[in-house]
Amino acid sequence: MAEIKNSESDMSTQQKAELDKEKRKESTKHCCGNGWTQKNRAEHEGYAGALIGKRIAENNTTNADRGVNGLLERIVEAGNLNRAYKRVRRNKGAGGVDGMKVDELLQYLKDNGKEIRESIVDGRYRPQPVRRVEIPKENGKKRKLGIPTAVDRVIQQGIAQVLTPIYEPKFAETSYGFRPGRSAQDALRKCREYLEEGYVWTVDMDLEKFFDTVNQSKLIEILSRDIKDGRVISLIHKYLKAGAVECGRFVDTEVGVPQGGPLSPLCANIMLNELDHELERRGHKFVRYADDMVIFCKSKASAMQTLEHIIPFIEKKLFLKVNREKTVAAYAGRIKFLGYGFYKSTKGWRMRVHKKAVDKLRKRIRELTSRRWVNDYEEWKTSLKRYVEGWVNYFKLADMGNLLKSTDEWMRRRIRMVFWKKWKRIRTRWRNLLKLGVSNSNAGILANSRKGYWRIAGSPIMNTALSNARLEKAGFRSFSSYYKSVCA
Numbered sequence: 001m002a003e004i005k006n007s008e009s010d011m012s013t014q015q016k017a018e019l020d021k022e023k024r025k026e027s028t029k030h031c032c033g034n035g036w037t038q039k040n041r042a043e044h045e046g047y048a049g050a051l052i053g054k055r056i057a058e059n060n061t062t063n064a065d066r067g068v069n070g071l072l073e074r075i076v077e078a079g080n081l082n083r084a085y086k087r088v089r090r091n092k093g094a095g096g097v098d099g100m101k102v103d104e105l106l107q108y109l110k111d112n113g114k115e116i117r118e119s120i121v122d123g124r125y126r127p128q129p130v131r132r133v134e135i136p137k138e139n140g141k142k143r144k145l146g147i148p149t150a151v152d153r154v155i156q157q158g159i160a161q162v163l164t165p166i167y168e169p170k171f172a173e174t175s176y177g178f179r180p181g182r183s184a185q186d187a188l189r190k191c192r193e194y195l196e197e198g199y200v201w202t203v204d205m206d207l208e209k210f211f212d213t214v215n216q217s218k219l220i221e222i223l224s225r226d227i228k229d230g231r232v233i234s235l236i237h238k239y240l241k242a243g244a245v246e247c248g249r250f251v252d253t254e255v256g257v258p259q260g261g262p263l264s265p266l267c268a269n270i271m272l273n274e275l276d277h278e279l280e281r282r283g284h285k286f287v288r289y290a291d292d293m294v295i296f297c298k299s300k301a302s303a304m305q306t307l308e309h310i311i312p313f314i315e316k317k318l319f320l321k322v323n324r325e326k327t328v329a330a331y332a333g334r335i336k337f338l339g340y341g342f343y344k345s346t347k348g349w350r351m352r353v354h355k356k357a358v359d360k361l362r363k364r365i366r367e368l369t370s371r372r373w374v375n376d377y378e379e380w381k382t383s384l385k386r387y388v389e390g391w392v393n394y395f396k397l398a399d400m401g402n403l404l405k406s407t408d409e410w411m412r413r414r415i416r417m418v419f420w421k422k423w424k425r426i427r428t429r430w431r432n433l434l435k436l437g438v439s440n441s442n443a444g445i446l447a448n449s450r451k452g453y454w455r456i457a458g459s460p461i462m463n464t465a466l467s468n469a470r471l472e473k474a475g476f477r478s479f480s481s482y483y484k485s486v487c488a
Helices: 006-010 013-027 071-076 078-091 102-122 150-170 184-196 216-226 230-240 264-281 300-317 355-368 377-395 401-423 426-435 440-447 453-457 460-465 468-473 479-487
Strands: 130-136 142-147 201-206 244-246 249-251 285-289 292-297 328-331 340-345 348-353
Touching (some): 071 078, 071 102, 071 150, 071 230, 078 102, 078 150, 102 150, 150 216, 150 264, 184 285, 184 292, 184 348, 201 300, 264 292, 292 300, 355 377, 377 401, 401 453, 401 460, 401 468, 426 440, 440 460
Parallel strands (some): 130 244
Antiparallel strands (some): 130 142, 201 292, 244 249, 340 348
């Protein structure tokens, strides 16, 4: 963005037109052949010519007083935005509607950072719509994600960095999602603590499409209680109303908080903090992680009563929708929370990996040991190792010795199958088996076998050639070995 000069007011109409044309030329970056452009955000002119007239009008806080705390100035302060940029760069992520990659962001901010900050303070900045994509969920349905542009991600991150210290002291103690110094494991430990205290009946709460159904007016109302700088409220409102591009078409975002931007988790916690405080006011024990919540009670009757009484508050006060089919009052041993299940043993309440999480695990391993990895050995090995470590780190609180043993056996067999596919030709198979210490006769028998891949991978000869120890040494980490190292 070029710096706006005062002398422009003295130019002729023709000169202004020529200058504007040159500015647009310099600040426009075509990408991917999709017609979307990276524009000077201080000079809103519609998007790709197709969205003129579709932009959201400013709310009534645009010209609000600066506020005594100068909150917006703290957001656009160079140090804060630099930290935001580093966070965005570290997280990487896909590009937005303008196609700008994170790697291109630094130079763009160096050239245009001053103008961006000025346009935000002046109220001229207009966020671009998010790029909407769909990702599959465990139940076969799809979750909609809204990917902001790289520039907008930096600004959203800058807002979140300033607002988080304001709201953190206000959040409930048993809220754990998207909060600094807190994790899913902390939430699960708290669940076990309540179970040990005798709160073994639960309300397993499911909010239907939470991020897509947040009432924006209600959210703005809640934000306005603590944020007195109207310009900050206006900026957040612009992001909520920025719209989305789905399959090349612009879609209004009159409701919801686009899931995928740095600001969305904070907004979700601010909205659901209202529910947290209502539950605290009523004396309930609960644990919440983002929009996943479990309320703990000592009896079935109490759980049923809690369920009956809390739904009206959620739907009539917060204007959120409860999924009546999935929201149930149930014994703790029958619920799923953050991928875990609970069970009572002679040693008290314990945790295990829920069946649905196990199914998801096996599905992912199938993907990571499929034929497509035959020609990309190093990436395959790295991807598989990364998944094993990430999965174990998440589920390390669960009792899963037997599960990991059976999973390792199955995964190793699939790894051997990939190797057999990779070797492909009879002569190649025979030579590789010889290199791995198989006798000439056994190598010849196996190399010429017409048995299927799965049967070959499970054969004694293949198990000896690609032994567990050899696979581990080659970098194919097993679940069991990594679990032992984590829990040691």
